[in-house]
Amino acid sequence: MFRRFKPVFLFLVIATTPLAIAAQDSEDFMRSAWHDYRIVTVVEGLVNPWAMAFLPNGDMLVTERPGRLRIVRDGKLLESPVEGLPDIYVRGQGGLLDVVAHPEFGSNRILYISYSKPQGGSESTTSIIRARFENDTLHDVEEIFEADSQGRGHY
Structure with a gap:
């Protein structure tokens, strides 16, 4: 039975992988009216x-x-x-x-x-x-x- 659905299963995995990656990447980016940008902590320990x-x-x-x-x-x-x-x-x-x-x-x-x-x-x-x-x-x-x-x- 799995053999019968294997092509459908593989298609779904391949088709949804970019969506999962895009959803993960979108959490790293901020959007504004003019630009998209990403916040990255470079160093810790600075005060103001x-x-x-x-x-x-x-x-x-x-x-x-x-x-x-x-x-x-x-x-x-x-x-x-x-x-x-x-x-x-x-x-x-x-x-x-x-x-x-x-x-x-x-x-x-x-x-x-x-x-x-x-x-x-x-x-x-x-x-x-x-x-x-x-x-x-x-x-x-x-x-x-x-x-x-x-x-x-x-x-």
Whole structure:
């Protein structure tokens, strides 16, 4: 009796396999009005990751809003944060914000970093620094912009 239904059974298995695969794949993808995308966890252990910059050597720099700049190297989060950041105001929306590598980073090692700069008490403003990034440390840190406003939020 099985011989009689074997072709039908095989047809059903072959016909439904792509449907099962598509259903499984659709769980990995998110859909929006403009694009489909997939969420993939790259590393664990970051606290409020805010921005990232990719370096020519494959490293990824990630800012954590609580005031740390972290390095992801070869798919692993390095234990120690980057040293050399200025004092950062960490409250509410404030903290370490964006990081951008200079277009010629490969030759000049320059990063631009925005953050909430303390202004005394509970006041702060947005500031941008330029720094040279060598041996996983910031050097020659220089403030190049400070917003002409102080407040307790909305950076």
